[in-house]
Amino acid sequence: MVGVGGSGGGLMLTTYLGGRVSGMHEATAIEVRELRVVRGGNVVLPGLSLSVPRGSVTGLLGPSGCGKSTLMRAIVGVQRVAGGRVEVLGRTAGEPSLRGQVGYVTQAPSIYGDLTVRENLEYFARLLDAPGGRVDEVLRDVGLDEVAGREVSRLSGGQRARVSLASALLNHPDVLVLDEPTVGLDPVLRRSLWELFHRLASAGATLLVSSHVMDEAARCDELLLMRDGELLASGSPDELLARTGAGDIEGAFLALVEARGGAS
Amino acid sequence: MRAVRGTLATAERVLRQLRRDPRTVAMLLVVPVLLVVLMKGVFAGSGAFQRVGVPLLGIFPLISMFLVTAVTMQRERSSGTLERLMSMPIAKLDLLLGYGIAFGLLAAVQATITSVVAFSLLSLHSDGPAWAVVLFAVGNAVLGTALGLFVSAFARSEFQAVQFMPLFLMPQVFLCGLMAPRASMPRALEVVSDYLPLTYAYDGLRLVATDGTWSGELLRDVAVVTVAAVASVALGAATLQRRTG
Numbered sequence: 001m002v003g004v005g006g007s008g009g010g011l012m013l014t015t016y017l018g019g020r021v022s023g024m025h026e027a028t029a030i031e032v033r034e035l036r037v038v039r040g041g042n043v044v045l046p047g048l049s050l051s052v053p054r055g056s057v058t059g060l061l062g063p064s065g066c067g068k069s070t071l072m073r074a075i076v077g078v079q080r081v082a083g084g085r086v087e088v089l090g091r092t093a094g095e096p097s098l099r100g101q102v103g104y105v106t107q108a109p110s111i112y113g114d115l116t117v118r119e120n121l122e123y124f125a126r127l128l129d130a131p132g133g134r135v136d137e138v139l140r141d142v143g144l145d146e147v148a149g150r151e152v153s154r155l156s157g158g159q160r161a162r163v164s165l166a167s168a169l170l171n172h173p174d175v176l177v178l179d180e181p182t183v184g185l186d187p188v189l190r191r192s193l194w195e196l197f198h199r200l201a202s203a204g205a206t207l208l209v210s211s212h213v214m215d216e217a218a219r220c221d222e223l224l225l226m227r228d229g230e231l232l233a234s235g236s237p238d239e240l241l242a243r244t245g246a247g248d249i250e251g252a253f254l255a256l257v258e259a260r261g262g263a264s
Numbered sequence: 265m266r267a268v269r270g271t272l273a274t275a276e277r278v279l280r281q282l283r284r285d286p287r288t289v290a291m292l293l294v295v296p297v298l299l300v301v302l303m304k305g306v307f308a309g310s311g312a313f314q315r316v317g318v319p320l321l322g323i324f325p326l327i328s329m330f331l332v333t334a335v336t337m338q339r340e341r342s343s344g345t346l347e348r349l350m351s352m353p354i355a356k357l358d359l360l361l362g363y364g365i366a367f368g369l370l371a372a373v374q375a376t377i378t379s380v381v382a383f384s385l386l387s388l389h390s391d392g393p394a395w396a397v398v399l400f401a402v403g404n405a406v407l408g409t410a411l412g413l414f415v416s417a418f419a420r421s422e423f424q425a426v427q428f429m430p431l432f433l434m435p436q437v438f439l440c441g442l443m444a445p446r447a448s449m450p451r452a453l454e455v456v457s458d459y460l461p462l463t464y465a466y467d468g469l470r471l472v473a474t475d476g477t478w479s480g481e482l483l484r485d486v487a488v489v490t491v492a493a494v495a496s497v498a499l500g501a502a503t504l505q506r507r508t509g
Contacts, residue, residue: 099352100353110348123273127352127354
């Protein structure tokens with residue numbers, strides 16, 4: 001079974017029974033089994049299996065190029081897959097009924113540069129059938145209410161990223177897939193976004209947040225450590241630290257890589 | 265209901281984006297007028313202006329909307345907004361129809377301005393009513409939008425999208441009867457032209473200009489242009505992939 005480390009730790013969290021996660025189903029929002037993705041002739045994900053618990057903030061950590069974005073695209077249903085299964089809320093990823101329930105924020109802000117912040121959000125709100133007042137609410141949530149009337153092309157990179165994030169929040173999605181949402185943001189803002197993520201999770205949403213910065217790990221309830229298209233380990237930050245005896249997640253990551261046979 | 269909402273929201277969004285780019289809008293509206301004026305000058309001594317004037321009024325929107333759409337759609341792909349939309353509850357067809365409506369409206373304005381200038385200032389004559397010319401122009405614009413959407417699926421950059429114009433439209437312009445009567449072409453080319461939508465767009469406009477009655481031939485031309493526009497929107501929707509590599 002791909003994705004389960006061979007280092008024998010009792011804290012390798014997922015046990016598989018006939019390809020299904022034992023007893024976790026109701027508590028699982030995203031379930032990935034033997035996912036294989038080939039992009040441009042390169043095997044990006046050779047057979048990835050993992051699961052994301054409901055109502056949590058799960059961090060997807062790993063160096064850039066390890067397949068985080070590809071995995072996220074597969075979860076959202078915009079990635080062509082070569083094999084395996086991805087289930088979101090018990091349904092096949094990308095199913096039409098999921099499109100209103102899964103919010104997705106790409107790594108590069110995917111918004112219209114020639115429209116104002118508000119115009120962008122109003123367009124997406126109409127597509128998502130979100131009530132009128134939501135635009136103002138999400139603008140406040142991401143701290144952009146003061147630039148609502150400004151054209152997106154005049155915003156800073158960090159502000160654009162937040163417009164992109166706000167667009168995904170409009171319809172209160174049950175699952176939020178965020179690809180490096182806090183890159184390049186100042187620490188104060190980063191902290192307030194992580195607080196927002198936790199507020200959303202405590203309201204019942206499931207968040208999968210990717211980052212290549214290991215120090216964001218401490219802010220997550222659960223972690224998925226990825227490298228070269230494979231899952232190195234999963235568990236809560238404390239569990240991973242305890243298991244590897246490392247002082248921080250970066251150290252844990254290194255220990256896990258070494259336990260697997262070192263750097264390739 | 266959801267479908268109509270997605271279509272209208274998209275049309276409105278595209279028009280808002282255009283409004284933010286007044287230079288492009290101005291060029292779309294003014295350049296055809298300048299070209300018609302230029303044509304009038306070029307053909308001053310030959311009477312050919314009368315022959316090609318009306319068809320050209322209807323063909324300009326096809327070319328300009330093709331270009332605008334191909335580039336806009338390519339931009340939508342490269343900016344990631346298309347991927348976002350594909351993860352949202354909007355049907356592909358609604359997205360394309362939204363584009364069609366927005367650019368169709370723009371084409372109506374474009375064709376109206378060009379026609380007013382041509383008919384009133386440049387003394388271009390048409391037996392059929394001027395509104396029929398404008399209507400054809402709008403139909404052609406929707407066709408151009410649909411073809412632009414379709415080819416944008418095969419372009420990997422805005423640069424490539426623009427290159428599809430000479431590849432996709434110029435042969436149709438050459439073969440449609442505007443340059444030379446189709447009957448005088450080699451048989452093989454004439455047969456090819458039978459299958460190109462622009463042939464019918466040209467023929468319909470020619471009939472409006474020289475006949476002006478609703479003949480069976482004109483109805484056929486209108487029908488072919490309409491079917492071609494609908495078919496290319498459908499093709500565009502089919503080439504738009506929710507899942508990409």
